[in-house]
Amino acid sequence: MQTLQRRVSVYGALLAMIPKMFMAYQLWFWAGLVMNVISMSILYFFWNAVYAESGVISGLAREQTINYILLAFFFMPLASNDLVWEFGSNLREGLMVHHLLRPVNFQAMNYVQQFGAVLTRVTLQIPILLLGVFLFGLKIPTDLMTWLAFLVSALLGFTVMFFFTWFLACFTFYTTEIWGLGVLIEGMTFFLSGALVPLAMMPEWLRGIVLSVPFAQALAVPIGLLSGITPLGDAPRLWLIQIAWIIGMWIISTLFFRVAVRKITVQGG
Amino acid sequence: MDAGEIVGYIGVNGAGKSTTIKMLTGVLMPTSGEVRVLGRDPHKQRVDNARDIGVVFGQRTQLWWDLALIESLNLIAKIYDVPPDRYKNILDQFTETLDLGALLNVPVRNMSLGQKMRSELAAALIHEPKVVYLDEPTIGLDLIVKERIRDFIKAECGAKGMTVMLTTHDLGDIEELCQRVIIIDDGQVIYDGPIQTIKKRFGKFREISFDTMKEAKSLQLPDGAQVLSAEERKVHIRFDRTVSSASKVASAVMNQIEVTDFSLSEPDLADIVKQIYNGALEREAR
Structure with a gap:
């Protein structure tokens, strides 16, 4: 019991740090906000143009698609985390050792921090959400069960991506190069998570690819539930698939980390 | 090493000093042989070991770059499970001995090197570790800050009986702080004993x-x-x-x-160490 209490207190303190770190550079925050307003507008006008010709595409009406796209944009932080940059810069600056020296589980510490980052990013994006509601007619669901199904699926999906990126981040032990890997992952996340196009609109072969890599688990799946594109009845089945992903990703990422961490001597990290 | 000792650990760059520290802290596993810290295997019992040790790497910071010092310290105290009363005491004490008063609310990124190092020491010792590894704690510091840091280390060791392993290229640190010196070269211990006898043996x-x-x-x-x-x-x-x-x-x-x-x-210690290091370099050239 005491260890549990201690863990809650340690991880709670770690979590509480994250917003402070985000707010250390206020200019970044404002710049990011402006960027996001522009990106969201582009997405909105793009999809409006797509629907100019026909009312329904692949069984989705204009409002449904735009709602999905705007919600996916707002919850994008679910699918992207900083682990690759984290690992890379820690290794480059030789800080990995310091983190490994703390009397807490290194992976758990990172999980909490990345989770905190998602919460912070989403919270900081709230102005965007409001803008979406007032300018672009975004409809936020009011059904409690929808939100519940979404939150469970979002947490599971975030966890899938956490372990998957952890696995990818382990490559930085060997390469020390992070820019390319980071950008590649960011790009892939954008395309394969379903942030740009709803899965239903993808051709069969592309959807096959998207569903055989983990990105969509973190965004398309939970946002599908939230936007109402996916019926709520599918939620339990989707959760189980996400849990299977978590177990698989957890195993390979943990094994890889155990091997990769030995590289740390070479780089002085 | 005995409890309460301050041991200087020296060798040329690449001799294996940091690797030793990484093994002692449990980050790395030795390829052969065995490492024990406070009776534990630091790799297998990494978390238990971590609780009892403190580490300062002179060229890196364990503090959160964007946060005020006090926030980093609070978090570290939480991580190491320091009881709040005890923490307050130690913090007050460190604030005085390391003159941190004006720094507590400054983000680490805005500190000078000397300020950072003082903060770093506070962060490494706030949980009163039994064993401390100091890897070049005075690198790049001016004479006054160096002096202050040496005094602090000496006083802390005297008061709390912690065991210190000090890696440095600054022989002033060694002469002021250490009774015993270990010199390694290419992964081998080439000297282990009091400072005075190095002079006899290599001088x-x-x-x-x-x-x-x-x-x-x-x-x-x-x-x-x-x-x-x-x-x-x-x-x-x-x-x-x-x-x-x-x-x-x-x-x-x-x-x-x-x-x-x-x-x-x-001959002074510097000459002797130079002589030993030169030997190492010549061997490398061959």
Whole structure:
């Protein structure tokens, strides 16, 4: 019991740090906000143009698609985390050792921090959400069960991506190069998570690819539930698939980390 | 190492100092042999071990770059499970001895190197570790900050009886803080003992300088001695103590030329270490 209490207190303190770190550079925050307003507008006008010709595409009406796209944009932080940059810069600056020296589980510490980052990013994006509601007619669901199904699926999906990126981040032990890997992952996340196009609109072969890599688990799946594109009845089945992903990703990422961490001597990290 | 000792750990860059520290802290596993810290295997019992040790890497910071110092310290105290009363006490004490008062609310990114190092020490010792590894804690610091940091380390060790392993290239640190020195080279311990006996063991050469009445030309010297430099009325001679002696050299010189004054100099630690390091470099070249 005491260890549990201690863990809650340690991880709670770690979590509480994250917003402070985000707010250390206020200019970044404002710049990011402006960027996001522009990106969201582009997405909105793009999809409006797509629907100019026909009312329904692949069984989705204009409002449904735009709602999905705007919600996916707002919850994008679910699918992207900083682990690759984290690992890379820690290794480059030789800080990995310091983190490994703390009397807490290194992976758990990172999980909490990345989770905190998602919460912070989403919270900081709230102005965007409001803008979406007032300018672009975004409809936020009011059904409690929808939100519940979404939150469970979002947490599971975030966890899938956490372990998957952890696995990818382990490559930085060997390469020390992070820019390319980071950008590649960011790009892939954008395309394969379903942030740009709803899965239903993808051709069969592309959807096959998207569903055989983990990105969509973190965004398309939970946002599908939230936007109402996916019926709520599918939620339990989707959760189980996400849990299977978590177990698989957890195993390979943990094994890889155990091997990769030995590289740390070479780089002085 | 015994409890409460401050041991200086020196060697050329790449000799294996940091690797040793990584093994002792449990980050790395030794490829052969065994490591024990406080009776534990630091790799297998990493978390237990971590609770009892403190580490400072002089060239890195464990503090959160964007946060005020006090926030980093609060978090570290939480992570190490320091009871709140105890934490407050130690914090007050460190604020005074390390003069942190004005720094507590400054983000680490805005600190000077000296301020950062003082903060770093506070962060590494706030949980009162039993064993402390200091890896070049005075690197790049000015004399006054160096002094202050040495005093702090000395006082903390004296008061709390912690065991310190100090890695440094600054021999002043070693001479001021350590009773015992371990020198490694290429992963092997080449010396382990008190500072004084290093001088005996490696200080094979001595230097004598003579002030002479006239210019000294073509002196005949005993074996093992050689003239280092001869100015107008000054001669520096170096001799190998194992081959010759001070009296042999002195009498040889005095027989040939009139001497007004002479002095014999003890080699200092820096010379000896340089000699050892040079040996290492030569081997590498071969």
